[in-house]
Amino acid sequence: MAFEGLADRLQNTIQKIRGKGKVSEADVKEMMREVRLALLEADVNFKVVKEFVKKVSERSVGQEVMKSLTPGQQVIKVVKEELTELMGGEQSKIAVASRPPTVIMMVGLQGAGKTTTTGKLANLLRKKHNRNPLLVAADIYRPAAIKQLETLGKQLSMSVFSLGDKVSPVEIAKQAIEKAKADHHDYVLIDTAGRLHVDEALMDELKQIKELTNPDEIFLVVDAMTGQDAVNVASSFNEQLGLTGVVLTKLDGDTRGGAALSIRSVTNTPIKFVGLGEKMDALEPFHPERMASRILGMGDVLTLIEKAQANVDEEKAKELEQKMRSASFTFDDFLEQLGQVRNMGPLDELLKMMPGANKIKGLDNLQIDDKQISHVEAIIKSMTKVEKVHPETINASRRKRIAKGSGTSIQEVNRLLKQFEDMKKMMKQMVGMQQKGKKKGGFKLPFKPF
Numbered sequence: 001m002a003f004e005g006l007a008d009r010l011q012n013t014i015q016k017i018r019g020k021g022k023v024s025e026a027d028v029k030e031m032m033r034e035v036r037l038a039l040l041e042a043d044v045n046f047k048v049v050k051e052f053v054k055k056v057s058e059r060s061v062g063q064e065v066m067k068s069l070t071p072g073q074q075v076i077k078v079v080k081e082e083l084t085e086l087m088g089g090e091q092s093k094i095a096v097a098s099r100p101p102t103v104i105m106m107v108g109l110q111g112a113g114k115t116t117t118t119g120k121l122a123n124l125l126r127k128k129h130n131r132n133p134l135l136v137a138a139d140i141y142r143p144a145a146i147k148q149l150e151t152l153g154k155q156l157s158m159s160v161f162s163l164g165d166k167v168s169p170v171e172i173a174k175q176a177i178e179k180a181k182a183d184h185h186d187y188v189l190i191d192t193a194g195r196l197h198v199d200e201a202l203m204d205e206l207k208q209i210k211e212l213t214n215p216d217e218i219f220l221v222v223d224a225m226t227g228q229d230a231v232n233v234a235s236s237f238n239e240q241l242g243l244t245g246v247v248l249t250k251l252d253g254d255t256r257g258g259a260a261l262s263i264r265s266v267t268n269t270p271i272k273f274v275g276l277g278e279k280m281d282a283l284e285p286f287h288p289e290r291m292a293s294r295i296l297g298m299g300d301v302l303t304l305i306e307k308a309q310a311n312v313d314e315e316k317a318k319e320l321e322q323k324m325r326s327a328s329f330t331f332d333d334f335l336e337q338l339g340q341v342r343n344m345g346p347l348d349e350l351l352k353m354m355p356g357a358n359k360i361k362g363l364d365n366l367q368i369d370d371k372q373i374s375h376v377e378a379i380i381k382s383m384t385k386v387e388k389v390h391p392e393t394i395n396a397s398r399r400k401r402i403a404k405g406s407g408t409s410i411q412e413v414n415r416l417l418k419q420f421e422d423m424k425k426m427m428k429q430m431v432g433m434q435q436k437g438k439k440k441g442g443f444k445l446p447f448k449p450f
């Protein structure tokens, strides 16, 4: 996971000051020394580190902290606020042109993830914002580039505009916008070519496309794994083109996080999205405050809840709640739930968003992988209709049959049956709690049970 080292170090540091009833200037100084090292080690730009430490120190020895009842907590609050500020403060939204289509140009170096991100962004615009984007293949240099975008378009069932590789990218962009107007596309995403380095020919071409299409957004796509280089690349693209946003890709890898923490303050360009994988749904809006919270081990419950909401069907959730209340939850329901949870992404990544999760020992080794889920699915699918509704009828010989049918072991079948029973018990308790709470008008489940 990205930020692991930084998160560990910062959390250890703030842990020391958390409970302090009194915080001296020396305490703050000591803490800031560690924060500084942690940031430098995470490959954060040294000027950025200096500025950050200065701000946090000033605020920490000031009245607001020293005079408070919980100075330790206050220092942590200051760190979190400044970290949030560093990454851009408010979340920045994607532009909408007053007269459609909204034009977005995707630029960046070779292999940064422009084409992939173009597909992901189109997918997000359609799914979350109900938009109808047109993808434009304006990379005529790399042999397979057009094909790559067309394949993504097919996969997403979205229109891709291309004129082959004999027409100039500027002309392609121009005609694409006319096409978008004619076909009522509200967004135009232009996938441009990448180069190994920032070079003049590339910049000239991009400038021409910019002049001609007058884009509402110019997104620089940068690979977070490239650390400080990402910041330099962002600076030069910004000088030449005037960026409106950055998309940081490959944040699913174990980048130290320096780029995410420096780009905003060095280039004054907000990070708008982060790429978290190769699949078309692995793009998330960047929330500085949530990211700060994650880095400091305070969890990212909001993203977790949003993921749950996006993937859990309202109707089905209600139906499920009803089933839980009447304790008629069956293995069929369980199977369906499993499918929904799977849609949310890898389970261990989800668990890491829980507050304090990185302090749970062994979570890193916990591989709740797809294979395990597949086994559970296979077991359930090997049950008869009656067995799924009345698991109490599953005796020893039936267990043997189910294990054989699903290619698993009797132990695995036993374990699942036991877990299912436990889960049903827990549901009853939760429903009981919720009803009790309702009478008092208090307790409510934080999000829909699944």
Ligand SMILES: Nc1nc2c(ncn2[C@@H]2O[C@H](COP(=O)(O)OP(=O)(O)OP(=O)(O)O)[C@@H](O)[C@H]2O)c(=O)[nH]1
Pocket (backbone or CB within 6 Å): 108, 109, 110, 111, 112, 113, 114, 115, 116, 117, 139, 142, 145, 193, 194, 195, 221, 248, 249, 250, 251, 252, 253, 274, 275, 276, 277, 278, 282
């Ligand atoms: N793990 C991970 N891989 C990514 C992400 N974004 C892109 N990639 C991968 O990075 C590689 C390059 O992505 P492309 O989209 O082709 O990059 P590009 O910038 O269009 O490259 P050029 O067209 O050659 O300039 C592909 O293998 C992508 O699957 C991400 O967020 N996470």
Ligand SMILES: [Mg+2]
Pocket (backbone or CB within 6 Å): 114, 115, 116, 139, 145, 191, 192, 193, 194
């Ligand atoms: Mg490309």
